[in-house]
Amino acid sequence: MVTAPEPTEVEPVSVDPWTVVAAVGVFVAAYLVVRTTTYALTRLSERSVKRRITFKMFVPVTKFVVYSAAVYLVLIPLLQLSSEQILAFSAVFGAVLALGVQDLFANVVGGLVITFERPYTVGDKVEIGEHYGEVTGIGVRSTKLVTPDDSVVTVPNYLLFTKSLSNANAGSPEMMVVVEFHVSVGADTDRATAVVRDALKTSRYVYLSEDRPIAVRVQDAGGYTTLRGKAYVNDVRNEKPFESEVTERVLGAFADEGINRADPAVVTARSRRQE
Amino acid sequence: MLGELFGEQVDEVNDALENDRNVVVASEPFGGRDVVVEEALKHLDHERVTFSSVENTEDTDVPEEGVCVVKGPRYLYTRTVDGFAPLRRFVESVASSDAVVVSSWNSCAWGYVRHAADVDVLGDTVDVPNLDATETARFLASEHDVSEFAEDLKEATSDDTAALRDRLPFGIGRLLEEASENVFGKVSAASGGNPGVARTLFERRTWDEETDGIDLSYDDAFTLRVVLSKQTVRRDVLRSVVGDRSLGTTLRNLSDAGVVDTEGGEVSLRPERLVETVSHLKRRRLVW
Numbered sequence: 092m093v094t095a096p097e098p099t100e101v102e103p104v105s106v107d108p109w110t111v112v113a114a115v116g117v118f119v120a121a122y123l124v125v126r127t128t129t130y131a132l133t134r135l136s137e138r139s140v141k142r143r144i145t146f147k148m149f150v151p152v153t154k155f156v157v158y159s160a161a162v163y164l165v166l167i168p169l170l171q172l173s174s175e176q177i178l179a180f181s182a183v184f185g186a187v188l189a190l191g192v193q194d195l196f197a198n199v200v201g202g203l204v205i206t207f208e209r210p211y212t213v214g215d216k217v218e219i220g221e222h223y224g225e226v227t228g229i230g231v232r233s234t235k236l237v238t239p240d241d242s243v244v245t246v247p248n249y250l251l252f253t254k255s256l257s258n259a260n261a262g263s264p265e266m267m268v269v270v271e272f273h274v275s276v277g278a279d280t281d282r283a284t285a286v287v288r289d290a291l292k293t294s295r296y297v298y299l300s301e302d303r304p305i306a307v308r309v310q311d312a313g314g315y316t317t318l319r320g321k322a323y324v325n326d327v328r329n330e331k332p333f334e335s336e337v338t339e340r341v342l343g344a345f346a347d348e349g350i351n352r353a354d355p356a357v358v359t360a361r362s363r364r365q366e
Numbered sequence: 367m368l369g370e371l372f373g374e375q376v377d378e379v380n381d382a383l384e385n386d387r388n389v390v391v392a393s394e395p396f397g398g399r400d401v402v403v404e405e406a407l408k409h410l411d412h413e414r415v416t417f418s419s420v421e422n423t424e425d426t427d428v429p430e431e432g433v434c435v436v437k438g439p440r441y442l443y444t445r446t447v448d449g450f451a452p453l454r455r456f457v458e459s460v461a462s463s464d465a466v467v468v469s470s471w472n473s474c475a476w477g478y479v480r481h482a483a484d485v486d487v488l489g490d491t492v493d494v495p496n497l498d499a500t501e502t503a504r505f506l507a508s509e510h511d512v513s514e515f516a517e518d519l520k521e522a523t524s525d526d527t528a529a530l531r532d533r534l535p536f537g538i539g540r541l542l543e544e545a546s547e548n549v550f551g552k553v554s555a556a557s558g559g560n561p562g563v564a565r566t567l568f569e570r571r572t573w574d575e576e577t578d579g580i581d582l583s584y585d586d587a588f589t590l591r592v593v594l595s596k597q598t599v600r601r602d603v604l605r606s607v608v609g610d611r612s613l614g615t616t617l618r619n620l621s622d623a624g625v626v627d628t629e630g631g632e633v634s635l636r637p638e639r640l641v642e643t644v645s646h647l648k649r650r651r652l653v654w
Contacts, residue, residue: 140651264651286447292482293445295588295608299481300654325651329584344447 114165121161128153136214140264140326147213148262151206151229158231194249198232201248205229210251211258216266216327219246220254225327239331259330265298265323268330270337272318273353274345280309280316283350290340291322296333298325312361315353367508368398368561369405371501378492379406379468383433386466388489392473394644395597396562396637399470399494403435407468417441420596420603426456434465440475440596443483445607450483461487474644474653475595496559503550505561506568515549522550549573558641566637577639580623580646589616591652593626594643598634 129150136146166172172180204210206229211217215226217236222244224236229248236244260266270291274283284307291297291305299305303323310317320341324333345352369376375391379402382389393399413429417438426442428434442453460467469488471479479485497505503522506512512519546552552573557564567573582590589608593599605613617633620626625639635643647653 139649141649289447289450293447293449293607295445295585295591295652298651298654299478301481304481340447 117161117164121157125154125157128157143326144212144214144260144262144264148209150213151202154229154231155203155206194247195232197249197252198247201251202229202231202233204251205234205248209262210256212262214264214327215262216259216330218255218257218259219250222246260327264327265303265325266327266330267321267323268333270320270322270334270341272320272338272341272345273312273315273358274318275315275351275353278316278350278352280318282348283316283318283345284309286344286348286350287318287320287337287341290337290344291320294322294333294336294340296324296326296329296336298323312353312358314357314361367505368401371497371505372398372402372405372494375402375492375494376405379403382489382492383407383410383466383468388460388467388469388487390469390471390476390488390491391494392471392476392491393494394496394560395472395474395594395635395640396560396566397473397494397496398561399472400437402492402494403437403468403470407433407435412468413465419600420444421600423452423456426452427459428456428463428467429465431464432466434463434467436467436469439469440472440479443475443479444603445592449607453479453483453485457483457485457487472595472597474591477654478595497554497561497564498559499551499554502554502557502559502561502564506550506553506564509565510568518549518551522548556638556641558644560637560640563637563640570638572638575638577624577642580625580639580642582619582623582646584650585612586616586619587647587650587652589613590620590625590643591647593620593633593635594647594653598632601628601631601633604633 132146132150132153136143166177166180211226211234213226213229216224217226219234219236222236222238224238224244226234227237227243228235231248233245233247236246238244270287272283272287274280287307288305291307292299297305299322305320305322308319308321310319320337322333322337324330342352344350379389379391383406391399391402393402410433412433412435415428415434415436417423417436418441420441423442428436436456439453439456442456443450467488473493476491480491500523503519507519507523553564553567556567556573585608589604592604592607596603601613601617604617608616617626617628620633621628625636625643627634627636644653
């Protein structure tokens with residue numbers, strides 16, 4: 092006859108007021124350490140555009156390490172949990188997950204993946220699903236983006252697993268920016284190309300090197316000609332000022348030199364058809 | 367004395383000349399590139415083409431043969447649409463000539479131009495380095511009466527620790543020089559080893575002068591970048607590059623920051639603030 096094993100008795104955890112105070116103290120200390128380190132890293136990063144993203148990269152890692160250490164300190168030395176209690180805690184934790192906080196858990200796992208695999212980091216320009224902007228913070232649960240319109244978007248970290256992710260600079264301080272112009276079929280394309288090229292390379296925001304050249308691509312769009320100018324900006328934060336400056340100067344030069352732009356109605360109609 | 371200190375670079379230029387290759391000699395503003403060129407060509411017949419301002423770039427032709435020294439090619443471009451036309455004409459002229467062309471470039475301008483335009487025909491680049499502390503001391507002693515600093519000179523030029531300091535990595539040597547009481551060490555640290563800057567600091571006795579650091583808006587920093595490339599530039603040229611809207615305010619800010627002098631319609635870089643200027647613009651990624 093087979094007898095079932097005796098269930099193990101799990102001793103109740105005794106929590107005295109001192110333990111509660113100490114636990115709160117540990118979390119407050121962790122919070123202060125995170126805030127101070129984040130502040131210091133942010134200040135350091137602003138001293139050099141080149142190393143800005145490198146310094147900011149340490150912010151989410153610091154958060155993760157400090158908060159993990161705080162949780163460890165509270166659970167193990169303060170509450171002095173035995174292995175049975177940890178097992179019991181895990182079982183309860185699993186049940187809670189199953190009952191309704193799996194989204195939160197997925198976000199936390201997403202946060203861990205972002206911290207260690209680094210598909211993007213603070214300072215990068217990314218597109219996650221339909222959201223585009225500069226990553227300003229990576230938390231345990233979510234990532235904060237600042238859009239070109241200066242709105243702050245909080246994107247849950249689990250979107251990393253379900254949506255496409257595009258990173259425009261991947262940790263580098265500079266990024267490629269594409270500026271498009273449309274000229275009429277009869278326009279002097281060579282001259283228009285030269286104007287776009289000059290506007291790109293003389294921009295106050297441009298970054299040039301052997302690995303970061305500028306390029307202008309001419310494309311027959313059927314009914315008009317498209318010029319796509321590509322260049323790198325010296326700092327991802329200068330993406331929109333660069334686009335604006337180049338556009339202003341190119342359109343000014345087109346007007347001065349009589350280079351006719353394509354009919355906006357034709358361009359819009361074609362764009363809609365392509366969509 | 368500078369010619370001797372830059373002996374290696376002079377040899378490189380001579381080597382290019384012997385092999386009929388064009389060559390670019392580049393240094394920081396006030397960094398001694400003209401000394402290298404003069405030293406290399408002192409026994410050679412040569413012609414000179416000098417561009418002294420952006421306006422003076424209509425005739426960009428170089429001679430058909432022989433050796434030609436080109437000074438001030440930084441004025442051959444402006445950062446505007448169509449602003450590279452004189453440089454293009456010059457490059458075409460060099461390409462179609464049999465002359466060996468030695469062009470002397472401000473490295474801050476050259477670092478930009480060589481990526482912005484097709485200038486391969488101008489040849490390889492000989493970079494003129496900055497001096498170390500011992501060389502700075504020897505250079506100043508060769509040009510000035512330094513008897514009042516005889517002890518400092520002796521220490522700077524003969525002490526083994528000076529040589530050791532010059533070999534320390536990560537700019538630690540410069541930090542030690544800054545902290546030292548030796549006048550030549552201080553001049554070397556404050557000038558970053560740039561001979562023209564060292565000369566100015568020494569002549570004006572301003573090696574110990576404290577500055578507030580440079581804090582500029584992006585547009586002001588870009589204007590400073592343009593001035594750094596040209597060393598001296600007319601206001602109307604600056605206006606065509608940076609726009610008219612706030613040029614007056616920008617120049618006032620730059621002047622208040624002590625980085626430029628504005629006089630008689632011209633804006634000039636102040637040599638004594640060159641090290642801070644370059645450092646600031648590198649941090650802003652306006653100089654690469």
